[in-house]
Amino acid sequence: MTSFSDLILKRESCRSYTGESVDTSLLMKCVDAARLAPSACNSQPWKYYIVNDEKNAQSVRDCIQHNNMNKFADKCPAFAIVTEQPATLKAHIAAQVHSQKWAQNDVGISVAHYCLQAADSGLGTCIIGWLDEDMLHEKLGIPAEEKIRLVIATGKPVEAQPRSKVRKPIEEICTVIK
Amino acid sequence: MTSFSDLILKRESCRSYTGESVDTSLLMKCVDAARLAPSACNSQPWKYYIVNDEKNAQSVRDCIQHNNMNKFADKCPAFAIVTEQPATLKAHIAAQVHSQKWAQNDVGISVAHYCLQAADSGLGTCIIGWLDEDMLHEKLGIPAEEKIRLVIATGKPVEAQPRSKVRKPIEEICTVIK
Numbered sequence: 001m002t003s004f005s006d007l008i009l010k011r012e013s014c015r016s017y018t019g020e021s022v023d024t025s026l027l028m029k030c031v032d033a034a035r036l037a038p039s040a041c042n043s044q045p046w047k048y049y050i051v052n053d054e055k056n057a058q059s060v061r062d063c064i065q066h067n068n069m070n071k072f073a074d075k076c077p078a079f080a081i082v083t084e085q086p087a088t089l090k091a092h093i094a095a096q097v098h099s100q101k102w103a104q105n106d107v108g109i110s111v112a113h114y115c116l117q118a119a120d121s122g123l124g125t126c127i128i129g130w131l132d133e134d135m136l137h138e139k140l141g142i143p144a145e146e147k148i149r150l151v152i153a154t155g156k157p158v159e160a161q162p163r164s165k166v167r168k169p170i171e172e173i174c175t176v177i178k
Numbered sequence: 179m180t181s182f183s184d185l186i187l188k189r190e191s192c193r194s195y196t197g198e199s200v201d202t203s204l205l206m207k208c209v210d211a212a213r214l215a216p217s218a219c220n221s222q223p224w225k226y227y228i229v230n231d232e233k234n235a236q237s238v239r240d241c242i243q244h245n246n247m248n249k250f251a252d253k254c255p256a257f258a259i260v261t262e263q264p265a266t267l268k269a270h271i272a273a274q275v276h277s278q279k280w281a282q283n284d285v286g287i288s289v290a291h292y293c294l295q296a297a298d299s300g301l302g303t304c305i306i307g308w309l310d311e312d313m314l315h316e317k318l319g320i321p322a323e324e325k326i327r328l329v330i331a332t333g334k335p336v337e338a339q340p341r342s343k344v345r346k347p348i349e350e351i352c353t354v355i356k
Binding site for chain 2: 003110
């Protein structure tokens, strides 16, 4: 079992996949972790479209590789397409919080659950924002009214030591107010 | 050690705190987990302001309790105020992705790391979006150019069995494309 601190280090943006297929049940375990994430007013404003066959995977690649981006996806067998649903907030709350649009935060929280669960299950993930939204709607049959936020490449990683993480030092992102 | 599946169940929106003080080092461990989250182009567009003394905690409460909301925060000793920084994306990417505003997703991902680390450390959290942003800027001295997204109440929970989670069934939030 991996400690949570270690799991955070193990989760990294994986751009090197073995190409092996992945059991759909493992992907569903990631979606279930995403499902259990918290959200504003428990609105759960997310939907996951899972692609785990070569024909549809190629369709997804067609939508995320324009301008020579995301070439690594050629060897990734599975993808989750994450859409944002219109959040249904309690009316008295919604009336006062126009500027915040919590749904996008909520999608992020849910995606974090997905990726950490994947790492815990030995899967690599890469969160991809470079996507042709119209083409994804069209090729994968995703309803037009759902905003596509992200695609998560998911597959078996070529095993290696996790890279050390390049991040701002904690003093730069955190202030203790006194 | 808690498995990740169990950690997800343990993490819940905590609205019942003992009132005990929390070591700042424990809060910093949560921030460090948040710091290690992934983000678009590794832009890390977040900042955490930690409040862990009664005077400033009361100032935070003043900013999140209007209209009789969040009364439970009276017994919460510590808060993280999370701001969104303008993301610095690679120029050729930024030029093509105006509509997405990934920074808000990224803040969500980072906040999930914070809350899961808190749960792993035996702390309760509640993500609060109901806040008076102007008042927080003013009372806590947070720079005007930083968008305040969320406040995370953090403290020792009154111990109880985790509530069972009320969520949409997986069939409602997930479609396997065939």
